[in-house]
Amino acid sequence: MIFVDTNVLLDVVTDDENFAEWSIAQLEAAALQGDLLINDCVYAELSVGYREKERLDAFIEAAGLRHEMIPRDALFLAGKAFSAYRQAKGTKQNVLPDFFIGAHATVLSVPLLTRDARRYRTYFPSLELICPE
Template structure:
């Protein structure tokens, strides 16, 4: 099983010239190790690109992605590491979904397929990342 970050899916949705091929190849490779998962935070971030729930659900179905609920322990951990981030001078306000995603992967022991490694490496150092250069 692999948890997939929003940025990887947006590469597919937008057919990103720089990253779509990389993301498709990593999704295909990860699917050989079990189901590809997203959580509520990824779903919500991805939903910004869709006008209808049926459209996003069709994309997820076509991509072979399954919803995985976030464990309560992951929600708690996300809040704690977000507090740590803010106390250490972090000022960006739109980063909380990253902490939900990282905490979910950490608590469930899932590898995380992402292109955005900075905060994950800093706040979830034990997390196995599938990322460029990793």
Template sequence: MMTLIDTNVLLDLVTDDPNWADWSIAQLETASFRGPLLINDVVYAELAVRYKRIEELDAFVNAAGLDIQPIPRSALYLAGKVFTRYRKSGGSRTGVLPDFFIGAQAAVSGFTLLTRDIGRYRTYFPTVTLITPDA
């Protein structure tokens, strides 16, 4: 089973979040036994804001055992369509488009998604298997 890792889970490690770091570490370890841990270009870019140099970010990605998977065109298309539906239903514009790229890639590629952000993924990508705090 391939698991796509959402940015919030990785930031829990990077920031040593007092509420979530232990949960995120445990989930990453469990997922790693089931198969590869993946991130996409969007997650990589979101992580980049926490690092001064690309070499530091790459060292974290390598140490965490993450494989970077480009987002397929079909997922980019799906993300745009689902985001349009989200906006038409009154969703805010601020900071949510990355979630749609991540969710669409998981949906199109058949990846399990490890995340703490549940609502939008369950609503807009109901076929994606989620690993979440309430699972």
């Protein structure tokens, strides 16, 4: 299993000129290794780009993504990591979903496919990342 971050999926959906090719290749490689997972936060972030739930669900199915609810252990870990971020004087306001995603992948002990490795490396140091170097 490999957990997929929203930014990788958005690269594909928007045909991002800098990262679409990398993201597609990584998703294809990851799919050969097992299930591709997303959670509620990824679903919600993706939904911003869709007018109808059915179209989003069709994309998720076509991409071979499996949606899992966030377990309570991950919710607790996300809260602790977010608290550490705030104590370290983190000021970005839109980061909480990243903590839910990182904590969920950590609790499941699965790699995270992402383009935004810095925060994950800082707050989830045991998390294996698949990211551009």
